[in-house]
Amino acid sequence: MNVLEVANLQIWDNRTNKQLVAGSSFQLKAGSCLAIVGESGSGKSLTCGAIMRLNGSGLRQSGEIRFQGEDLLALSEKDMRQKRGKQICLIVQNGMRAFDSSCVVGVHLRETLAAHYGWSRDEITARMKTAMESVMLKHPLEIMNKYPHQLSGGMLQRIMIALAIVLAPDLIIADEPTTALDAVSAYEVVEQFIALRQTMGCSLLFVSHDLGAVKKIADEVLVMKAGEVVESGTTQQIFAKAQHEYTRYLVSNKLALSQHFSRVMGGVAVAEG
Numbered sequence: 331m332n333v334l335e336v337a338n339l340q341i342w343d344n345r346t347n348k349q350l351v352a353g354s355s356f357q358l359k360a361g362s363c364l365a366i367v368g369e370s371g372s373g374k375s376l377t378c379g380a381i382m383r384l385n386g387s388g389l390r391q392s393g394e395i396r397f398q399g400e401d402l403l404a405l406s407e408k409d410m411r412q413k414r415g416k417q418i419c420l421i422v423q424n425g426m427r428a429f430d431s432s433c434v435v436g437v438h439l440r441e442t443l444a445a446h447y448g449w450s451r452d453e454i455t456a457r458m459k460t461a462m463e464s465v466m467l468k469h470p471l472e473i474m475n476k477y478p479h480q481l482s483g484g485m486l487q488r489i490m491i492a493l494a495i496v497l498a499p500d501l502i503i504a505d506e507p508t509t510a511l512d513a514v515s516a517y518e519v520v521e522q523f524i525a526l527r528q529t530m531g532c533s534l535l536f537v538s539h540d541l542g543a544v545k546k547i548a549d550e551v552l553v554m555k556a557g558e559v560v561e562s563g564t565t566q567q568i569f570a571k572a573q574h575e576y577t578r579y580l581v582s583n584k585l586a587l588s589q590h591f592s593r594v595m596g597g598v599a600v601a602e603g
């Protein structure tokens with residue numbers, strides 16, 4: 331069964347009328363991980379934004395986006411708000427921007443969880459503490475009392491993953507979750523995503539430039555170029571027998587990055603065909 335079905339998604343810039351995503355279609359099977367790869371500007375984030383219905387009013391879109399069979403584009407904004415977080419959780423590239431810089435992270439976590447669940451403050455804190463410990467964040471209570479700028483990018487990403495663990499959504503969309511991190515933090519965050527899938531069995535849409543991480547985590551890969559899907563297939567097919575010239579170019583050009591990733595992982599040659 332597919333948890334997500336996107337059919338003929340098209341996105342335009344209202345101001346210039348330029349088409350930014352040109353009719354992409356793909357499916358994500360329940361419990362599996364689909365990675366979207368492609369160079370900067372290929373439409374990956376806009377695709378995530380379209381699913382979450384978070385692209386701004388300067389953009390318009392057409393097509394069909396079905397989540398567990400339900401047409402997301404037909405939902406009222408109120409119903410869509412209920413889906414965000416609790417059923418579909420978005421983890422973005424820059425943890426610093428995801429949190430309100432004017433308050434300690436615990437406030438954001440409590441507000442998010444209180445909006446979806448009728449838990450008391452103590453229960454929320456206890457659940458967050460357990461989840462934060464499970465993603466290797468030491469001293470969670472102290473962390474919850476810190477402002478975002480007092481924490482590293484890797485810590486903020488792990489806090490978002492911990493929040494996702496507590497929210498227990500059916501689908502996690504991770505839009506370049508490791509791009510802003512150093513190699514060691516990126517490795518740790520990818521490990522946490524792998525653990526998350528194993529423990530929660532949730533589906534994952536994983537957008538990344540890091541083909542080493544993609545090879546490690548994804549079951550299937552969608553390759554985007556200039557707003558179009560140029561190829562899709564199993565991770566094995568994409569890395570070993572890519573059909574499209576652009577995919578082969580991406581795989582070979584990202585080799586350096588992947589090898590860096592593999593060094594951090596202790597010598598596993600993740601980028602090998």
Ligand SMILES: Nc1ncnc2c1ncn2[C@@H]1O[C@H](COP(=O)(O)OP(=O)(O)OP(=O)(O)O)[C@@H](O)[C@H]1O
Nearest residue numbers: 343350369370371372373374375376377386388389
């Ligand atoms: N709000 C917007 N208004 C107009 N154009 C936009 C808007 N957001 C993105 N674009 C343009 O749409 C194209 C696709 O952008 P998108 O952010 O989806 O790329 P991406 O593949 O996620 O890139 P990156 O890997 O750099 O994040 C780009 O050319 C970008 O400049």
